[in-house]
Structures are given as C-alpha cells and as structure tokens.
Amino acid sequence: MKKSLQTFSLALCALFSSASIAHDYHKGNIQIDHPWSREAPPTATVIAGFFQLKNNSDVDDFLIDATTPVAKRVEIHTHEMADGMMKMKQIDSVKITAKQTEMFKPGGYHLMIFNPEKAYKEGDRFPMTLTFKHAGKVEVEMAVEKKGHVHAHAHTH
Template sequence: MFKKALLIAALMTPALFANAHEFDLGSLHIEHPWSREMPPVAPTAAAYFVVDNNGKEADRLIAIHTPVAEKAEMHEHVHAGGVMKMQQVQAVDIPVGGQVKFEPMGYHVMLFGLEQQMKAGEHFPMTLTFEKAGDVEVQVNVQKDAPAAGETHTH
C-alpha cells in the first residue's frame, strides 16, 4: 500500500511543478516564468518573468542558464535613432523594494541553440544567478500567448 501511494505521489509531482508560478530566493521573489510557443523552425525563443526585491539590499541578476539551449542571454529593447532595437546586457539591477519585469518589448532572456522548440503546456528549467542571493532554479511554462494582465501577480 505504501509503495502504491509513493508511486502516485511521484507521478503527481511533475504536474505540481508545471503549475508552479512563483519562486523565492531569500528576499527575492520570482513570478510566473513563461515563454511563448514558437514555430518548430524558429532558431531562438525568449523567456520572461518578474523579480521583486523585498529585502534591505539591492542585488543584480548576473547570469542565466538552461539545459534546453546552448546559450541564454539577457537582452533589452531600446529606442535608438527612432528605431527599436534589441541589445544584450551583462547584468540587471534589482533595486531595494523594487520590481523588474522581463517582458515583451523590455528586458527578456534570449535562448539560442535550442535542441527543439517547446510546445504550449510544456515547461523547462532555467537557473537565475544573482550576485548576492545566489542561484535559483525556476520552471518556465510554455504558453500559446502572453499571459493576461491578471496572470502576473505584483506586490
């Protein structure tokens, strides 16, 4: 009986992680990591999330890694000469009591060298490395479309 209960719990665990949308690392709170489903031939994908700093000291997001891509880079969209362009950033400051949104047309994570594009309903691990708080692994949910305004919780 115990083995059967353990097996059922093990089978349900991935479903629980697939629906997890919030992750904590010390005073940092990461909300709703997500990525949009891309066509199978797309060479890249992007990931988004929100970071709240509820602590008493600033921190910086300095690296991102995921086993589903050869390379993950932080990027931002900027207006330059009347044109919107994307550029890589080496770090993103997370101010005390502040919130930084990784969202379309803002900061985002570019995933290069994907083994394959993920489909809506799937998820993948991504590790965020903060200068002071360290590493946290989040689960990125792949969705058909961007979340509705109410889906991303803010504090």
C-alpha cells in the same frame, strides 16, 4: 457523510490544481513569479523568457546570468531606441532595486534562449537557472504558453 467527503475531495482537487498552475520561486529576498516563454514555430532558432522579479531586501540585487540545459546560450536583453528604431541589446545585468519589482516582458527586459534543443509547445516546461549577485542561483521552470502571460499582479517600478 457522503456530502462531506465530496466537499473535501473537491477542495483537495482545487488545492492541487491551483498549486500546479501557480509557479513562483523564492531564494533569500528574491521572488520570481511566473517564468514563461511563448510557443514558437518548430524552425525558431531563438525563444524568449519572461518573468517578474521582486526584491524584498533592503539592498539592491542584480540578475547577472541565466543558463539552461536545453540551449547552449542564454543572454539577458533589453530594448532601447537607437536611430529612431527600437532595437534589442544584450546587457550584462539587470538591477532589481531594494523593495521593488522588475518585469521581464515582451518589449522590455527578457532572456534570449539560443538554439533550443526542440520546439516547445504550449503546456511544456523547461528548466532555467537564474543567477543573482547576492541571492545566488535560483532554479525555475519556464512554462510555455501559446499567447503569452498576462500578469495580473500589481507591481512597482
């Protein structure tokens, strides 16, 4: 009996600890996996946001806006080659093609979060609202990580 209780307790702890680590969000046919931001120095006036977006629909959708109560302005950005140099560029939306996945990652699509209210440290989380043309608003929590998230899931582009 005691052995069964210990096994059950360990299984319960494992379930709750993995549930608190994993954080993905669904709304309609949009799935948002592991929203995160890299830890920045206390003097940083901008931080970036990253995640994976999956569109499980037969219709394209578009990320059209992002907001957070912890900063006055959030912009959607990409990187593009201009005059032989890679530069960041603000864009109005990102197309998430039907049945496809779009990665928001360093060097690619990302959110720029301007003048955050404080310096977030590893382990902190802050709220973000992502707005899609068809799926509408999705509330997520950005997890702050020291070195950045290495995404282990397979994805298509």
